[in-house]
Amino acid sequence: MKNVIWDFDGTLFNTYPEMVKAFSQTLAYFNIEDFEIDTEDIYATMRRGSVGTAVKKFSAIYGLQETQVRDKFNHIEPELVQNARPFEGIADLLKETKLANRHHFLETHRNQLAVELLNEFELTQYFDVMVTKDDGVKRKPNPEGINLLCEKFELDRGETVMIGDRKLDIEAGNNAGINSWLFDYDHLIIVDGQPNKRFTQVDDIKKSLLED
Incomplete structure (x- = not known):
């Protein structure tokens, strides 16, 4: 080629470790407890689908508004991703x-x-x-x-x-x-x-x- x-x-x-961290922080912002947050499931959902897929899936699971979850994630994620290698x-x-x-x-x-x-x-x-x-x-x-x-x-x-x-x-x-x-x-x-x-x-x- x-x-x-x-x-x-x-x-x-x-970048996925930082993206998963950002998504976990997003869920925590909406008062989802740590023990309820499955980081492996978040990671697999992003890898097999996309961030958008994760937003849809976990918003439905926790009864959250997709737009609010997406906006908060987009606010948190860029700073964390700067740590990626x-x-x-x-x-x-x-x-x-x-x-x-x-x-x-x-x-x-x-x-x-x-x-x-x-x-x-x-x-x-x-x-x-x-x-x-x-x-x-x-x-x-x-x-x-x-x-x-x-x-x-x-x-x-x-x-x-x-x-x-x-x-x-x-x-x-x-x-x-x-x-x-x-x-x-x-x-x-x-x-x-x-x-x-x-x-x-x-x-x-x-x-x-x-x-x-």
Whole structure:
């Protein structure tokens, strides 16, 4: 693969621990007791679905208003996510594959904070272009963001891959007519959207990028 389009959360950076913490704090704000908060269930719901899925599910369970839960979570989460770190091996992967003339792009639902975190760890140097929520593209699995990159930079779709950690990333890649690879580092994804390849280790992604 010559061109790599990356998801951010759960793919480049392990943001989920901070997201789960933010969601737990959100529920606590609405007077949900600690013993009632199942952090493993929150995590699995986010990984297999989305934050929106978690908001719907746990608002229903605890009898809360979805809009209030979402707004409070969105207020708490950004500060906590600033503590997130890249997955081990990501920096080496980006560096080595860039030296091998692979082109890296970002397509994420997260706002400019994703770029700030990449910059904090000196990783923006490996990316040609980064598309975030602030660019106004439709959310995955809609392929609008991927199509924008492919068309603007004349990417060969047969030599382009979307790498993400959730079904919606895979579906976005498939919908755009490019390759799709799932990074399922914790073996949690059951319905995977039919990726071309499935990985549990960053090093295996690197090897595959250098081989293809």
